[in-house]
Amino acid sequence: xxxxxxxxxxxxxxxxxxxxxxxxxxxxxxxxxxxxxxxxxxxxxxxxxxxxxxxxxxxxxxxxxxxxxxxxxxxxxxxxxxxxxxxxxxxxxxxxxxxxxxxxxxxxxxxxxxxxxxxxxxxxxxxxxxxxxxxxxxxxxxxxxxxxxxxxxxxxxxxxxxxxxxxxxxxxxxxxxxxxxxxxxxxxxxxxxxxxxxxxxxxxxxxxxxxxxxxxxxxxxxxxxxxxxxxxxxxxxxxxxxxxxxxxxxxxxxxxxxxxxxxxx
Numbered sequence: 001x002x003x004x005x006x007x008x009x010x011x012x013x014x015x016x017x018x019x020x021x022x023x024x025x026x027x028x029x030x031x032x033x034x035x036x037x038x039x040x041x042x043x044x045x046x047x048x049x050x051x052x053x054x055x056x057x058x059x060x061x062x063x064x065x066x067x068x069x070x071x072x073x074x075x076x077x078x079x080x081x082x083x084x085x086x087x088x089x090x091x092x093x094x095x096x097x098x099x100x101x102x103x104x105x106x107x108x109x110x111x112x113x114x115x116x117x118x119x120x121x122x123x124x125x126x127x128x129x130x131x132x133x134x135x136x137x138x139x140x141x142x143x144x145x146x147x148x149x150x151x152x153x154x155x156x157x158x159x160x161x162x163x164x165x166x167x168x169x170x171x172x173x174x175x176x177x178x179x180x181x182x183x184x185x186x187x188x189x190x191x192x193x194x195x196x197x198x199x200x201x202x203x204x205x206x207x208x209x210x211x212x213x214x215x216x217x218x219x220x221x222x223x224x225x226x227x228x229x230x231x232x233x234x235x236x237x238x239x240x241x242x243x244x245x246x247x248x249x250x251x252x253x254x255x256x257x258x259x260x261x262x263x264x265x
Contacts, residue, residue: 007249008247009124021085021163023125025077028132028165032079034180039079041183043070046083046206049161049215051161053203054080055193055234060087061207084164086205086215093217095224105230109228114149114241117142117259125250131257132180136173136245136254143256144175149241151175154258156226157197157221161204171199174256190213193234201226216246220257227261242263 008014031037053059073081097140103110121139126231159169177185191199202208202222208234223242244257
């Protein structure tokens with residue numbers, strides 16, 4: 001964890017030996033304190049991702065889990081347990097990007113970038129003004145404006161679930177639920193298989209894989225598979241738009257892509 005800890009500020013953070021899970025534990029505690037979010041509600045994110053991974057033949061973790069399983073798993077950084085944390089994996093993913101005319105000549109159904117946005121709030125978490133929100137607000141707003149869409153018009157969400165509180169806060173900041181209501185949103189079951197707001201249908205970093213920097217690429221490739229109808233057992237019906245989101249640092253820098261099929265142009 002020495003290398004991971006080096007992401008902290010050299011004067012205000014590193015001397016105290018923080019780890020990456022400890023940073024996200026601070027974020028979780030802040031959300032719990034302000035909004036009354038519970039550990040069980042954070043656990044719902046892990047349960048949802050595992051339910052999708054259960055249908056993915058290449059997911060690293062496929063066994064179904066319950067909220068109680070998450071709560072009883074090994075403590076990592078209070079209040080986070082091991083099942084609140086993303087996996088450690090090997091792997092990578094790739095996409096081919098080209099102009100529209102050339103894409104239409106290829107052997108696969110083209111998927112189009114409808115909008116893009118990014119936002120950067122701080123470099124180190126000790127400089128954050130508020131741990132319960134993030135620059136995902138800026139990234140999402142820019143992407144929605146470019147695409148001419150609203151959160152209600154997104155068919156599929158592929159978010160950066162390095163830790164369960166990160167996923168919950170992104171759901172709020174990207175407009176899929178109100179600020180402070182992420183816990184209730186997840187607990188309602190709408191993000192699980194059969195729900196109206198499918199989220200991380202490959203299983204995310206919590207259950208599919210997390211090979212470090214390429215981790216968010218799997219959300220992008222999963223969105224493309226879903227929109228092409230190639231997602232096998234986990235295939236959703238009529239997916240025409242998808243939002244893919246990634247973040248860097250400790251909820252520091254954010255980027256959002258909104259994708260669509262030909263009919264959305």
